[in-house]
Amino acid sequence: MCTERTPRVAAARAxxxxxxxxxxxxxxxxxxxxxxxxxxxxxxxxxxVTAEAAARHPDLLRAADEAFARVSEVTDKAAAGxxxxxxxxxxxxxxxxxxxxxxxxxxxxxxxxxVLVGIADPGNAGTVTRAADAAGxxxxxxxxxxxxxxxxxxxxxxxxxxxxxxxxxxxxxTAALAACRAAGLRxxxxxxxxxxxxxxxxxxxxxxxxxxxxxxxxxxxxxxxxDNALRIPLYGAAESLNLATxxxxxxxxxxxxxxxxxx
Amino acid sequence: MCTERTPRVAAARAxxxxxxxxxxxxxxxxxxxxxxxxxxxxxxxxxxVTAEAAARHPDLLRAADEAFARVSEVTDKAAAGxxxxxxxxxxxxxxxxxxxxxxxxxxxxxxxxxVLVGIADPGNAGTVTRAADAAGxxxxxxxxxxxxxxxxxxxxxxxxxxxxxxxxxxxxxTAALAACRAAGLRxxxxxxxxxxxxxxxxxxxxxxxxxxxxxxxxxxxxxxxxDNALRIPLYGAAESLNLATxxxxxxxxxxxxxxxxxx
Numbered sequence: 001m002c003t004e005r006t007p008r009v010a011a012a013r014a015x016x017x018x019x020x021x022x023x024x025x026x027x028x029x030x031x032x033x034x035x036x037x038x039x040x041x042x043x044x045x046x047x048x049v050t051a052e053a054a055a056r057h058p059d060l061l062r063a064a065d066e067a068f069a070r071v072s073e074v075t076d077k078a079a080a081g082x083x084x085x086x087x088x089x090x091x092x093x094x095x096x097x098x099x100x101x102x103x104x105x106x107x108x109x110x111x112x113x114x115v116l117v118g119i120a121d122p123g124n125a126g127t128v129t130r131a132a133d134a135a136g137x138x139x140x141x142x143x144x145x146x147x148x149x150x151x152x153x154x155x156x157x158x159x160x161x162x163x164x165x166x167x168x169x170x171x172x173x174t175a176a177l178a179a180c181r182a183a184g185l186r187x188x189x190x191x192x193x194x195x196x197x198x199x200x201x202x203x204x205x206x207x208x209x210x211x212x213x214x215x216x217x218x219x220x221x222x223x224x225x226x227d228n229a230l231r232i233p234l235y236g237a238a239e240s241l242n243l244a245t246x247x248x249x250x251x252x253x254x255x256x257x258x259x260x261x262x263x
Numbered sequence: 264m265c266t267e268r269t270p271r272v273a274a275a276r277a278x279x280x281x282x283x284x285x286x287x288x289x290x291x292x293x294x295x296x297x298x299x300x301x302x303x304x305x306x307x308x309x310x311x312v313t314a315e316a317a318a319r320h321p322d323l324l325r326a327a328d329e330a331f332a333r334v335s336e337v338t339d340k341a342a343a344g345x346x347x348x349x350x351x352x353x354x355x356x357x358x359x360x361x362x363x364x365x366x367x368x369x370x371x372x373x374x375x376x377x378v379l380v381g382i383a384d385p386g387n388a389g390t391v392t393r394a395a396d397a398a399g400x401x402x403x404x405x406x407x408x409x410x411x412x413x414x415x416x417x418x419x420x421x422x423x424x425x426x427x428x429x430x431x432x433x434x435x436x437t438a439a440l441a442a443c444r445a446a447g448l449r450x451x452x453x454x455x456x457x458x459x460x461x462x463x464x465x466x467x468x469x470x471x472x473x474x475x476x477x478x479x480x481x482x483x484x485x486x487x488x489x490d491n492a493l494r495i496p497l498y499g500a501a502e503s504l505n506l507a508t509x510x511x512x513x514x515x516x517x518x519x520x521x522x523x524x525x526x
Contacts, residue, residue, distance in 0.1 A: 134497050134498065235399025
């Protein structure tokens with residue numbers, strides 16, 4: 001039985017902070033759903049589980065066994081120390097960081113990519129990643145000062161999607177956009193003040209959607225670096241949509257257009 | 264200067280609870296944005312504001328004056344007692360309840376309506392109302408045991424949209440659906456296990472979208488009462504979308520189809 005003083009548990013606890021994750025090259029996936037997806041799609045080194053959670057999720061123990069991941073029982077207190085939630089679920093996996101180099105994530109002629117520039121809320125970043133996955137996107141790029149995709153809130157909000165599709169990180173927005181263009185993608189900025197809306201054009205070309213900060217949107221330099229900008233039409237009296245909703249509409253509109261039989 | 268013991272402030276405090284709202288027929292709109300929308304669209308009886316918030320939002324005081332709403336300065340402590348947020352913004356409006364009878368909300372040949380059945384999270388209900396407003400919906404119906412549209416979290420998540428379009432409440436789901444049908448609307452259930460997806464059909468008819476509980480979806484009786492059911496296509500590995508994202512996609516797909524020039 002591991003306690004919070006067991007060296008491996010203490011080392012895992014450091015992964016709840018971004019600096020600890022960068023240093024170790026690992027992060028924590030918390031909760032039954034995230035651990036299940038991590039075991040199915042990711043590289044899991046170890047699963048920490050309380051006795052109660054182990055009894056509740058026998059499928060997870062089998063999946064860990066099949067993935068050659070070590071399973072260690074921990075005390076409730078140790079599990080709480082590895083948790084970023086108010087009510088710890090008692091199961092957490094130590095995984096390799098997810099992100100790949102830009103060129104790797106964008107390899108193979110992608111048709112649809114989401115680029116997040118300066119997204120501040122990890123829940124939003126996770127929800128957009130989930131929508132990108134659902135819309136069949138080929139990759140998600142976390143650019144500029146966007147939150148860490150390995151942040152626990154981002155992983156949870158993605159409901160496993162951070163494991164499903166390639167993720168790249170780049171502090172350098174210009175480099176991220178250049179890599180998208182080099183991959184044959186047209187860069188379209190989602191921009192509330194754009195002249196045209198997403199229903200006014202045919203979004204059939206390979207497209208990288210560029211989404212900006214929740215409050216400030218995209219800065220002028222990023223807008224200028226994109227091929228064009230489109231907005232979501234607002235038919236009623238609402239002044240805007242939230243970022244995750246707007247991103248889902250942009251991504252699905254493109255997925256739909258790219259899949260429609262040509263006329 | 265009003266304190267928490269001033270009778271009007273004490274009466275307003277009762278509006279932070281559902282029972283108090285039902286009894287008084289009033290609710291609280293909190294924060295500068297909500298109060299601004301309430302003054303523009305709703306019937307506001309009184310605005311309580313701290314000295315600091317009054318100095319920060321002179322436009323709100325002018326708008327209150329133009330709406331013949333009484334403005335009362337309150338202490339920080341009194342403002343905190345009227346707040347449902349961790350960091351009170353110091354301005355809150357006492358408003359008439361928003362909901363209208365079903366027949367009133369659905370009058371005038373509506374083309375697009377959102378019906379929420381058993382939505383448990385007020386933030387989700389508010390976000391769906393915002394998306395319905397943005398998509399140009401004619402009304403939102405809060406049916407069954409859906410949260411109260413006047414809940415502070417719902418009002419905030421709607422970013423004013425609860426004031427923009429007619430809202431009806433009905434505990435009786437059957438009556439709500441019957442009222443939609445009587446208004447000439449086709450009832451379409453948003454259902455993850457539906458045979459067809461929203462991209463497979465032409466959504467040009469007047470439509471009431473029926474959205475279910477975040478975890479359980481719609482029950483069989485409600486599904487049976489609808490004319491048909493559609494799902495959001497999932498092109499990647501995601502198992503689902505969150506309710507607010509799914510609702511926005513359904514509503515916008517319909518808005519788009521209804522506005523497209525006929526071919």
